[in-house]
Amino acid sequence: MSSAQQRLSQVSSHFTSGGKKGVAAITEKHPDDIVVTCALRTALTKGGKGGFKDTAAADLLAGVFKGVIDRSGIDPKVVEDVAVGSVLAPGGGATEFRAAALVAGFPESTAVKSLNRQCSSGLQAIVDMANAIKSGMIEVGIGAGVESMSSQYGPGAVTEFSELLESHPESANCKVPMGVLSEQMAKDRNISRAVQDAFAASSYQKAVKAQKAGLFNEEIVPLQVKWTDPKTGEEKTITVKADDGIRDGITPESLGKIRPAFAKDGSIHAGNASQISDGAAAVLLMKRSTAERLGQKIIGKYVAASVVGVKPLLMGIGPWKAIPVALEKAGITKDEVDIYEINEAFASQCVWCVNELGLPHEKINPKGGAIAFGHPLGCTGARQISTLLTELKRTNKKVGVTSMCVGTGMGMAAVWVAE
Secondary structure: OOHHHHHHHHHHOOOOOOOOOOHHHHOOOOOOOEEEEEEEEOOOEEOOOOOOOOOOHHHHHHHHHHHHHHHHOOOHHHOOEEEEEOOOOHHHHHHHHHHHHHHHOOOOOOEEEEEOOHHHHHHHHHHHHHHHHHHOOOOEEEEEEEEEHHHHOOHHHOOOOOHHHHOOHHHHHHHOOHHHHHHHHHHHOOOOHHHHHHHHHHHHHHHHHHHHOOOOHHHEOOEEEEEEOOOOOOEEEEEEOOOOOOOOOOOHHHHOOOOOOOOOOOOOOOOOEOOOEEEEEEEEEEEHHHHHHHOOOOOEEEEEEEEEEOOHHHHHHHHHHHHHHHHHHHOOOHHHOOEEEEOOOEHHHHHHHHHHHOOOHHHEOOOOOHHHHOOOOOOHHHHHHHHHHHHHHHOOOOEEEEEEEEOOOEEEEEEEEEO
16 A cells, blocks of 8 residues: 555544544544543743752652542543653653652552653653554553753753764764754744744743633642752742743843844844743543543543654754644644644744744644743643643634654644544
């Protein structure tokens, strides 16, 4: 079967026997739908100085796991597997993430794995669980993501390449710092600083408005943690319940005063790129028939996902390539999507993808994005789903897409329906 025939087969699988297609097909309810019954996250806090600066990644994960158990009312014993996306954790986080599941209340019968597909790790974890449920391997699973960039981000997170890898030009490009390659991409694709700063300021303004209106409250589980005051050295117990990187009063003009970060004459700086942050998120998945049997409230369903590769030096174009593939698999057009959550790794790459895809800016990150409140690497793909499903429900809309560019040159996207 050719690749085109395979894609057609995947698309046709979303059509019903009654001939429905597009949104009518993916919004129909079937017993074997892969559904979401809980999606939540911690607050996202500033790396090195925010509310979670002294909290281990596994502790954040344990907190969000407890939140899922409490909010969904799921019996922990029925959760058979947990996948956790994380990028920076030593050893992939496998040991401490298993420990976090146990301390959160899952029994020893609940399996746990960690995985790393860089910035899409959280989404990949969720898709892995959806596929495991669809195949019949498990009935109930959790996909999650976590990152403590306060404790694990920095030069130590970069592996030295062997002579073999260094000798291959495309291979060597995999380790070019993302800020450097994004700066080059902005120049090559003629994305001006003014355009980037306008996009970034809009992200801040949307996030400020959403936070003041309490629009993040439903998706955030408050966590009580230990925090050391950097001025006095005093350890305090605080409750973290709001994203602390969101800043009021940001305008294109104020961003225009910030010095470029990666090149003297560059356009990328701290104000138009994603913030270094800490956070965790988790999504509870099962078939519709299982949710009904267990009395779980369904808040949305997973439809389709895509993962693609692009040139390492063009890492930022990942969503541009991945989103059309996910839409094709779902059998819908870009215009049938109500909300797009596209990760704002850098304003340059995000605005380029949006413009090249011809997407209306009002459909992009309506509550702001990673520029405004942060991109804890492994967490983001899971965080986007809680943000998306909450906003779709609030605005009485149905179809959403989550997507991100991925380090070393990849893109990932997924299609979701709110209920």
